[in-house]
Amino acid sequence: MRLLPAYLWPRFLKRRIPTSLWGRSLLIIVLPVLVMQVVVTWIFFDAHWQTVTARLSEGLAGDIAWAVESYEDDPSPRNLERLASRAERSMSLSIALQEGRTLPTETRRGPIGVVDRVLDRALDARLDRPYWFDTTRYPAYVDIQVQEPQGVLRIIAPRERAVATQAHIFVLWLAVATILLMGVAILFIRNQVRAIERLADAAEAFGRGETVPRFKPHGAREVRAAATAFLAMRDRIQRHIDQRTALLASVSHDLRTPLTRLRLELALAPPFKRQAAMRGDLDEMEHMIDEYLDFARGEAGEPPKPVSIPDLLKTAGEDAKRAGAEVELAAPEGLTASLRPLAFKRALVNLAGNAASHGERVRLSARALASGGLEIAVEDDGPGIPEDMYEEAFRPFSRLDESRNQNRKGVGLGLAIARDVARGHGGDVTLDRSDMGGLKAIIRLPGQASIVAPSSETGGQGASSVRTGHGDENDA
Template structure:
């Protein structure tokens, strides 16, 4: 079944989504909570706050209309005094008549426009005369003015008579509850994600040959099950490594014993024509055994130390010069890395020795990477390796040079050992064309 490609908007959203489990889990919790809070707040303002404000405004507008009509029926100071006294006692309204005044021209409106719109609508439905109002001049009061024939009837009303002033308390409680809920959710998710991160760190450390002795399964049941499976797998692999190490030690002892006897017999035997050839064969056999054991052992038991990369490159350059090549070293004066010294030195010697065998000029260089890692390059001016055979060169016992034969030194394990060491440190080795014209082996190590 062929899957249809995602539309453009879906691909854009997918690219902007978090890629980590922590980010996605947080998004799953935070987004619904925020949507819920927004929906509840909107429903509250639309169905409750606006409705209550509208009822209060209508009540206030009715009281203002009663005061205006009562004064218009008998526009005398005595009637105004009676109206003002009744409004003060029963409606909490302060009423005064400004003789000869007119309504203000400027209009001042509040930040929440729904309050002004609601009050204006209520006043317009109850008053026939021109009116003016201001909800911003006095924080706790509303100023309403009605145009009368002899002046302006001014009404000062408490703000809670026109607006539901306690709405912010509901919003505040809703916000506090949301923050508390999100805080608990974030702590819970963080604890679950931390268990997975620790499992990933333990697996990565084990892949580099390190051991995390205090790692214990914790977290959700599924995470604990995965951690327990990892511990069982690690124990099986360690038992296999220990058995292989013991077997290699036994094989090494069993093979070196007859080789030693042969060397002793050759040394004690009278000179004969094939003596030197036989000594060369014994040297080659011993070298092959060393290569096999080094490849199988992998130097996994060596502890990681902080070493000087320039110093290691200079030592590798000295070994390469003994093979007859001209070697240059380009590296910062100070560049440290956390490595297994013996294993990594062996990888460098294999690469530098291979470059010295196939080229006359060899260049060793190192530089820090922007990501915090280190790149080490070994280049030569030899014939190089075709691009389509770079991966083939890393296969154990691979001998790409047709001119080599079993009588030449080496068994095709140099690049395989070097890559095994680099990957054991969390990095890798890649091959490419060198500026010198030959092969370039680049070792990239994480920070």
């Protein structure tokens, strides 16, 4: 396996660091604790445990060397019996002579090997004769055998004489303390992160035009300060929206009054040559006023509720049919979503009317996304618009090529209203080229839209693609 170059390591690590505040805060606590535990364990293991084990092994090797030398001075059974009794009483060593035997040929070593290496070095330094030992056969003892002319001198020693057997208790206590520390840290971090998550949820809900009535600042001082600033900002934005809506409503009302008088005078006046043209101008002025007011208010105060997506598409399709277009609908039966009905209906009607005004065929389709979101598309077979002008089409009052729109109703707010409604639901509207030859507008709403689709239709029957009509002129 090839190692990454040094300059790529920061990028490699950055991709694997948690992205959430909860994950990063936990990493800040857990990583130093784990590093500390590893360092302390290593220092203890290297500087204490191995040193103590080496001293114990050297002491045991010295006792065994004394026993071997004492036996070799007088290899009689009587001396062996006296030596074994003294070693048992004074050094807890069990000594026996296996006459005519030789050392085993197999080597038995423990899984870690530290004890074996330390004991081997100690015996090698103290004994001149061949030896063999086993630290694995008996859990509480060490089996050491030394080759003598008469046979094998076998010595069984307690394991604690060769190794520090209580080291695991230190590691265990260290692990328990670490777990307790991390548990307390996780509890406190979770409480602080929950306050930030609630603030984020409240901000997201406000962006969708919803309110969180029980939201109040809590958590750490800085989090409470941020929440208080958010509440003040929300109130200022809401006042601005209310003032704008009231202003547009007032202007709309003031303009409708003279328009109504003009309509009445035209209705009562005798027929004349320009009468029909004047009625058309009045209709266009009234339509423009309606668009201004729709764009200003956006139905932000309307509460969300479950809405049938096929019914919405059918309503928008009927509007496109009245404009003279041939309409095709494709949506799974039973597909529903939690939406603000009037606002979302306005967005679809704008897109469908826009497509019908620039094409002869209009297709409206919807499908539930695997992520739990919703996708709705409106497509047409019109001329479309260049790709580099897609974003320009969403600008309020943008009519793109004025020479192609001078005889059309509207002021260029159709796509702007549709995008404003979609973003108010947490989603967005994008434009693309339709396979029908014209333009397609795609409304995508995230999982927060609470998509509920029956299992029989989640396979995407009839609604696998979503494309919309002519964003060419966004003046629905």
